[in-house]
Amino acid sequence: MSGLLRFITSAKTSWIVLVLAALAAAALFSIAGGEESETAPSVGLPDSAESVQVDQLREEFPSADDTSALLVFASDEGELDADTLALINENAMGELADLSREGFVPPAQVSDDGTVALVVVPLEPETDVAAQSERAQELRDAASAGLDGVRVYLTGAEGFEVDIAAVFAGADFTLLLTTVIVVAVLLLITYRSPWLWLVPLVVIGVADGLAGIVARQVASA
Structure with a gap:
């Protein structure tokens, strides 16, 4: 043991230990390092975890492969007039429908007081974080095209995932x-x-x- 300590600490041989350590570190970096992923990370929990079991049960539903974006249109002042609602539905049936999974977006649902409208856009699940953020921006741009005096918010499953990714970017x-x-x-x-x-x-x-x-x-x- 003392011989090994002398070899590691001696002025004549310590550089060998340093070179070997540097080569080992470089080899490990080149073989297993630099692994980057543009996809959202998995939960990493065992199959016995309740959240994993619920997720597995969710896969059995017909809509398991679907996700959606909820676009909320809020009037800056008063109710949404007929022309504004017509333009919202026009955008929904136009560019938003092109981004939709089914190629169709249901008409806007208007609140009882007429100040807010909601449009649900069915989407294909997207695991690539960058592509998902880009699609979210396309949804915002398409929804707000031509609208004046109306604030557009993206929420729902799609909006939540995009916002979470943006927080940690x-x-x-x-x-x-x-x-x-x-x-x-x-x-x-x-x-x-x-x-x-x-x-x-x-x-x-x-x-x-x-x-x-x-x-x-x-x-x-």
């Missing part, structure tokens, strides 16, 4: 960058060297990346 990078800056400043103050602070920062970065790769592989297995 770029959050990982922002958090990581902030952490790196804070740690770098603390290391500069501690070591008072223009270069020495890079060593622990690089080690932490490599260790964090390797931990993520190992965690993904273990979770996948």
Whole structure:
């Protein structure tokens, strides 16, 4: 054991350990790293979980492969007049119908006070986050075309998923960058060297990346 410790810490042989560790890390990054996905992540729960069982039962319903977007039209002032409702239905039967799964969108449903209208757009499920966000924008643009004095909101299953994805967009990078800056400043103050602070920062970065790769592989297995 003492011989191994001397080999690791000796000035003549410690560089060998450093090179071997760097090669091992590089190999692990090249083989299992860089795995990126544009799809929404799965829940990762076992089949015994109640939420998974409910999801499996939901697949047996006729509408299991469907999703929908709810477009809410709210008047800025007073009731939606006849011309506005006609234009909403025209948009629904036009571009919104082209985006619909069935090629058809039901007429708008108007609230009792006449200030709000609701249009339900049946859609094909979309797992690609970027494509889903792009489709949501197309829905908003198509629904609001030509409307004046009317606010258009996208909600329902489609709107909820798009908003959740938008909330976390770029959050990982922002958090990581902030952490790196804070740690770098603390290391500069501690070591008072223009270069020495890079060593622990690089080690932490490599260790964090390797931990993520190992965690993904273990979770996948």
